[in-house]
Amino acid sequence: MDYISTLLSKNGLVVAFLVTGIVVFLSDWLSKKLTNNKLPGSAIAIFSGLVLAYIGGSITGGSKGIADIEQLSGFGLMGGAMFRDFAIVSTAMGASFAVIKKTGLAGITSLFVGVILSFLCGAAVAVGLGYVDAQSITTIGAGACTFVVGPVTGAAVGASSDVVAISIAAGVVKSIIVTIGTPFIAKYIGLNNPQAAMIYGGLMGTTSGTAAGLAATDPKLVPYGAMTATFYTGLGCLLCPSILFVLVKMFFA
Known part of the structure; x- marks a missing residue:
């Protein structure tokens, strides 16, 4: 378990993308099975992210949401202004x-x-x-x-x-x-x-x-x-x- 914990901590950004992919996949599945795609999977994923951020901040008492959990610290970079602005510019x-x-x-x-x-x-x-x-x-x-x-x-x-x-x-x-x-x-x-x-x-x-x-x-x-x-x-x-x-x-x- 210590090895896994260390591995996750050292590869924070990769873990953040992996967790995001899982959340998006599950959100799309829920959208299809529970709402017949009437509620977009993206909306479910965004709401799930907000809930996870709240849980992470509550557990650790920190101010960075889920990124305060050491093994998920990569979300601090992934969810930061740099990646956000890069994503917006790339869509242009x-x-x-x-x-x-x-x-x-x-x-x-x-x-x-x-x-x-x-x-x-x-x-x-x-x-x-x-x-x-x-x-x-x-x-x-x-x-x-x-x-x-x-x-x-x-x-x-x-x-x-x-x-x-x-x-x-x-x-x-x-x-x-x-x-x-x-x-x-x-x-x-x-x-x-x-x-x-x-x-x-x-x-x-x-x-x-x-x-x-x-x-x-x-x-x-x-x-x-x-x-x-x-x-x-x-x-x-x-x-x-x-x-x-x-x-x-x-x-x-």
């Missing part, structure tokens, strides 16, 4: 520039609507929690955009560390909701073509959540949604600490 090979151009004004508009609407929802929650200073309200509102925009905005406006932590938590919750919810609402909102995917990415933002949700819906839509979701993050980092912060200061000291 399947994107059509002609299709992207067709989205035009609707795609650009979705970015501004998505950032402002998410910011307003986050700001409203911040006020509901009792925050009355512009720095805190702006930071939490930015966190509702994405868990990247939150800390960037917090650092720019001078928010406290606990408020920055709340903004990150808000972004993570949003990412999880988008990840799990996208496959369920896709058919009701017409999320079945590249133009719709780009608009959806602009409205939702959260690149990781959008990419995962679209992967569970239709992998061919991932590069389109991820593209506008990436612009969403950049736009949020520009608007939240500047224009939106100034507007919040007009109403809160």
Whole structure:
């Protein structure tokens, strides 16, 4: 057993891919046998991954989910930003520039609507929690955009560390909701073509959540949604600490 444990620890990334493959295989099997493919196997796999991450963090008391288990530490690298961004960039090979151009004004508009609407929802929650200073309200509102925009905005406006932590938590919750919810609402909102995917990415933002949700819906839509979701993050980092912060200061000291 010690030999096996050592072997797993030394080959963490290989083990992570192996476990992921098993989870995906079982998820596809469950999707076919229990739901007659009405619930995508990818959605089951994503939900299973979240459950395993929670279990791993609960068992070890750590902060990296299942990667806190020594034998499964490879998930820390596999699930990190590098592999995520590499996967998103690699899928861009399947994107059509002609299709992207067709989205035009609707795609650009979705970015501004998505950032402002998410910011307003986050700001409203911040006020509901009792925050009355512009720095805190702006930071939490930015966190509702994405868990990247939150800390960037917090650092720019001078928010406290606990408020920055709340903004990150808000972004993570949003990412999880988008990840799990996208496959369920896709058919009701017409999320079945590249133009719709780009608009959806602009409205939702959260690149990781959008990419995962679209992967569970239709992998061919991932590069389109991820593209506008990436612009969403950049736009949020520009608007939240500047224009939106100034507007919040007009109403809160």
